[in-house]
Each structure stands twice: as C-alpha cells, then as structure tokens.
Amino acid sequence: MEYIPSKLLTTAVDNFSKLPGIGRKTALRLVLDLLKRDTSTVNALAESLVNLKKNIKTCRVCGNLSDEETCSICANPRRDRATVCVVENIRDVIAIEQTGTYKGTYHILGGLISPIDGIGPGDLNIPQLSDRIGDGGNVNELIFALSANMEGDTTCFYLSRLFSDKVNKISQIARGVAFGGDLEYTDEVTLARSLETRTVYNA
Amino acid sequence: MEYIPSKLLTTAVDNFSKLPGIGRKTALRLVLDLLKRDTSTVNALAESLVNLKKNIKTCRVCGNLSDEETCSICANPRRDRATVCVVENIRDVIAIEQTGTYKGTYHILGGLISPIDGIGPGDLNIPQLSDRIGDGGNVNELIFALSANMEGDTTCFYLSRLFSDKVNKISQIARGVAFGGDLEYTDEVTLARSLETRTVYNA
Numbered sequence: 130m131e132y133i134p135s136k137l138l139t140t141a142v143d144n145f146s147k148l149p150g151i152g153r154k155t156a157l158r159l160v161l162d163l164l165k166r167d168t169s170t171v172n173a174l175a176e177s178l179v180n181l182k183k184n185i186k187t188c189r190v191c192g193n194l195s196d197e198e199t200c201s202i203c204a205n206p207r208r209d210r211a212t213v214c215v216v217e218n219i220r221d222v223i224a225i226e227q228t229g230t231y232k233g234t235y236h237i238l239g240g241l242i243s244p245i246d247g248i249g250p251g252d253l254n255i256p257q258l259s260d261r262i263g264d265g266g267n268v269n270e271l272i273f274a275l276s277a278n279m280e281g282d283t284t285c286f287y288l289s290r291l292f293s294d295k296v297n298k299i300s301q302i303a304r305g306v307a308f309g310g311d312l313e314y315t316d317e318v319t320l321a322r323s324l325e326t327r328t329v330y331n332a
Numbered sequence: 333m334e335y336i337p338s339k340l341l342t343t344a345v346d347n348f349s350k351l352p353g354i355g356r357k358t359a360l361r362l363v364l365d366l367l368k369r370d371t372s373t374v375n376a377l378a379e380s381l382v383n384l385k386k387n388i389k390t391c392r393v394c395g396n397l398s399d400e401e402t403c404s405i406c407a408n409p410r411r412d413r414a415t416v417c418v419v420e421n422i423r424d425v426i427a428i429e430q431t432g433t434y435k436g437t438y439h440i441l442g443g444l445i446s447p448i449d450g451i452g453p454g455d456l457n458i459p460q461l462s463d464r465i466g467d468g469g470n471v472n473e474l475i476f477a478l479s480a481n482m483e484g485d486t487t488c489f490y491l492s493r494l495f496s497d498k499v500n501k502i503s504q505i506a507r508g509v510a511f512g513g514d515l516e517y518t519d520e521v522t523l524a525r526s527l528e529t530r531t532v533y534n535a
Contacts, residue, residue, distance in 0.1 A: 131429075132429035134391075134396050134397050134398055134405070134422065134425065134426075135399045135403075137387055137388050138384060138397055140384070141383075141384045143380075144376055144377040145377065147373065147377075148366070149361065149362070149365050150358070150361070151362070155353075157423065158353070158423070159351050159352070159353075159354070160381075161421075161422060161423065163351070163381060163385070164384065164385065164397070168385055168386070170350065171382065172385075174378075175378035175379070175381045176378070177340070177343045177346075177347045178344055178374055179375055179378045180340055180343075180344075181366075181367065181374075182366070182367065182371055182375075183371070185340050193337050194337050194338050194367070195337055195338055196338045200337050200338075201337060218364075219364060222335075222337065223334060223336065223337075223360070226335035
C-alpha cells in the first residue's frame, strides 16, 4: 500500500475509492482538495449524501427516483399517461428529458434481461408495468428506448410478446447514423439498419 | 439545466460536482451508484469526510498532514532530521515515500513562488523552514524536489540564496530521460539537461 500520512486521510480515501471509476490516486486528489475547502462545504457534501440515501423515494408508478411517493413526471397532468417510454435506468430518463421533446411518461426497468449475468424478467420492474397496462386500454403506446445490444434486444422481444395484445402500438426508437456522424466511420450493422429503416419522404 | 427527478439528488450532484475534475455527468453517476450501496457505506463515506476535516492536523515541524501534532515521519527516530527534502505539497511526499528509498525528512511549502498568480515567499511555509535551519548546524543537506517549471526554478533559486550559508549542501533532484523513456520522444530541454548533468562512471 502507498504511504498516506494520516489514518483519517486513509479512511476518507478508502471510502472515496469505492466509487466507480475513482482509483486511489483520484480519491486522494479529491480528498486533499476537500481539505482546502471550508468546513461548511465539506459538511454540506456529507450531509447531502446522508440525506439523499435516507429520504429518496422510488416513484410507485414508474420507478423513477423522487422526493415524493409519485415522481414529478407521473404527477404532472400535462404528461400523456397513455404513452409510456420503457428505459433501463434513471440516466436514460434524464437523457430523454434533456431533449425537451417527449411529452409521455416513463417506465424504469432497473436493468435489462441478461441470462449471462443471471438477470431474468423477475429481477426487473415488470410487474408494475403490467399493473399500469392492466387488461388494456390504459396504455396506448409502449416505446422501447433500450440499449442497442443483445440485452436490450432480448428485453424488447420479451416485453413486446408479453404486452402485444394489451397495447395498441409498440415501437422502438430509431437506430441509425448519429447527427454529425460520418457515413464512412459508422459500423456496418448500424449502417445496414439505418438503410433498412429509412424514412420515406413522399409515400 | 438538466432535468434531475429529485431535489435531494440535485443537491448531492451540486455538491459533488464542486470537486476538481468531476463534472455534472460524473457527479450524477457517482451519486446514483452511492444510492445502490448500503446506508452504512454512504454514512461511512460522509462521516469520514466530516471527521477528516474536523480532526486532521498539520505537522508543526514540516507541514505534512497528520493525526498528531507531529507527523509520523518527523516523529520517527530512524529518519535523518539533518536531511530535509523540500516539496510543494503532500502528494509529492507520498510519491517520494512510495519509492521506499528516502530516509530523511520533508518540508512542505504548500505552493511555489509564482509572481503571475500573486504568490510570493510570504505565502509559503518558509518561516518554519527557517526555524528548522536556525543559525546553521541543524540541517546538513537541503534537497529541492520541486516541479521542473518556471515556478519550481524560481522557488529553488530563492530558497538556495536564502539558506546557502546556513546549510552544508544544497541539491536538486536530477532532471533527465525517464526510465523506459525513448530518447527520440524526449523534449529537447530535458535531453539537453540530461546531457549536461550526466553521471560520470569512472571519475
């Protein structure tokens, strides 16, 4: 182990380096920087973490993080509850909200079906989605916005089979060449897919 | 600003993103990861930061961080107190201790002289170094291990003038081609310096 001149410092570095992507060198840099700040700044950081962990709730409708029983999106009367966008996690919700164009609601699965990692449908937030859809009529469109990989496709396939006769429309976000993306640097699978699912202008 | 579904989450992200090199996206990733951990893990992190800030001391001899009034290096009777290595900050102490070869003590300046940033000798931990050196005899060798830039050189020059008649030997760590470093990729200044200060085998 490296030399660190203080047990207090070592403990803080140990705890910090448990975070993802934070090695011991980075942890040390962060902790030494914190030491230069006011006590109030350090206490505010510590307090906000404890508070967050203690008081954060999961929206009982969609599984989003929330300060209340129901999250701000599900509670918003201007959001279309008949359109549900199915995503893997909260970071995906944030990414889609960032676009400012989606007016429906979300459903957060909390993961993707992955037999290799031992994650089956039972480990995901699917019963709540079944409850929302009910016997049909509650949800008009289910939009899958899942990762473009094996796990995402498996989950799409499983859920679309499960709900196909209870939902009017099941869709998936487009895969294709990104804006600003060069055709020559786009991988073959994406390019083939974007040709196949091309947008027709004059049909 | 981006959409974040909870005020508690926003506060934690705000506080985290004040750390150096942590943007809002990284802060969000770290905080969401913390939410998946046990309450005890989160509390331990928070507590260790508060504790550290509250109880850490600065060694009254050398300026190192310490749990006691005197740091573990200055308090160690097997360390040579007549040899003092002058460094900019605590990370430098850790780097040198890591080599496992240095048996002297340290003096941490807490910065470098930098007229451009308005940092003069008065802003650094120099009076304590004067106290250690006294009227001569206490310190045999002063080793400068400062950054190889303008600020480092200025500080070296200033300190060596200040203490030249009170210390037997004043030295500076070698600048040169790093181990495993390719000559062709070494910059000219370093290469010129490493030629000039070459080690003589048979003199």
